[in-house]
Amino acid sequence: MKETILLVDDEKEIIRLMEIYLRNEGYDLLTASDGLEALELLESHPVHLIILDVMMPRLDGLEACMRIREERDTPIIMLSAKSEDMDKISGLSIGADDYVTKPFNPLELLARVKSQLRRYNRYINNTSQAPAPDEIVIDDLVIHTAMHKVTVDQREIKLTPREFEVLKLLALHRGIVLSMDKIYEEVWKEPYIESKNTVMVHIRRLREKIELDPQNPRYIKTVWGIGYKIEAQ
The missing domain is CATH 1.10.10.10 (Winged helix-like DNA-binding domain superfamily/Winged helix DNA-binding domain)
Structure with a gap:
C-alpha cells in the first residue's frame, strides 16, 4: 500500500516542487494551503506523514500542529523560513517530530520524510515489549x-x-x-x-x-x- 503524505503550504512553488519529488518516490500526495484545510483533509483521508508550514493564512502551522496532536500521532515535519533556535524549540515542544528551515534542498526534505516514516513504522509495528498494566x-x-x-x-x-x-x-x-x-x-x-x-x-x-x-x-x-x-x- 502506498503511503500518503499531506503537504500543507501556501506557497504554490513549494507544492509543485515537492509533488514531483514525492510522487517520483512512490508516495501519494494530498495538498492544502492552510491549517484549516489540512484538518479537514485529515478527517476524511488516511495520512502517514504531514509536512506543515509554519506561516500560513487562516490557521498557522503551530496551531494546526497542536490540534493534530490532540488526536493523532502522525509524524509531522515543520517548515519555516525562521531559523532561530527558539522557533525550532516551539515547533518541537508542541509535538512536531522534525524541523526544516526554508530555503531547503528537496532531497534533504525527502530524506527526512523517509526517516520519519521508518521511525513511525517501527513504532507502530513494535510488539516485542510486554504489555503495560492498564x-x-x-x-x-x-x-x-x-x-x-x-x-x-x-x-x-x-x-x-x-x-x-x-x-x-x-x-x-x-x-x-x-x-x-x-x-x-x-x-x-x-x-x-x-x-x-x-x-x-x-x-x-x-x-x-x-x-x-x-x-x-x-x-x-x-x-x-x-x-x-x-x-x-
Whole structure:
C-alpha cells in the first residue's frame, strides 16, 4: 500500500516542487494551503506523514500542529523560513517530530520524510515489549495505559502521544534513571543522534502539565549528568 503524505503550504512553488519529488518516490500526495484545510483533509483521508508550514493564512502551522496532536500521532515535519533556535524549540515542544528551515534542498526534505516514516513504522509495528498494566498509580498521578489518558488529582491532563509515551516509560521504570538517549530510542524507536533538545523539550512540557511547580517537580526528577527518573515508592 502506498503511503500518503499531506503537504500543507501556501506557497504554490513549494507544492509543485515537492509533488514531483514525492510522487517520483512512490508516495501519494494530498495538498492544502492552510491549517484549516489540512484538518479537514485529515478527517476524511488516511495520512502517514504531514509536512506543515509554519506561516500560513487562516490557521498557522503551530496551531494546526497542536490540534493534530490532540488526536493523532502522525509524524509531522515543520517548515519555516525562521531559523532561530527558539522557533525550532516551539515547533518541537508542541509535538512536531522534525524541523526544516526554508530555503531547503528537496532531497534533504525527502530524506527526512523517509526517516520519519521508518521511525513511525517501527513504532507502530513494535510488539516485542510486554504489555503495560492498564493503570499506573503514582500518588495523585494516574496513567491509564489502555485509554492513553492521564489524570492528576482526578483532573484529566491533555498530553500529546509522545509526551504520554515518555511519561509511561518513566513510570514503568520507577526508581531507575533513564538517560536521554535511552528515552529517545525507546519512544522514538530510532538511534539517538544529537536529539538532546527533543527529549528535554518533552520533559519540560510534561512538567508544565502534570506538576504543580515545574521548577520543583514532584514526579519527574532530574539526575544531573545522567537523565531522568520517577522515584520508586
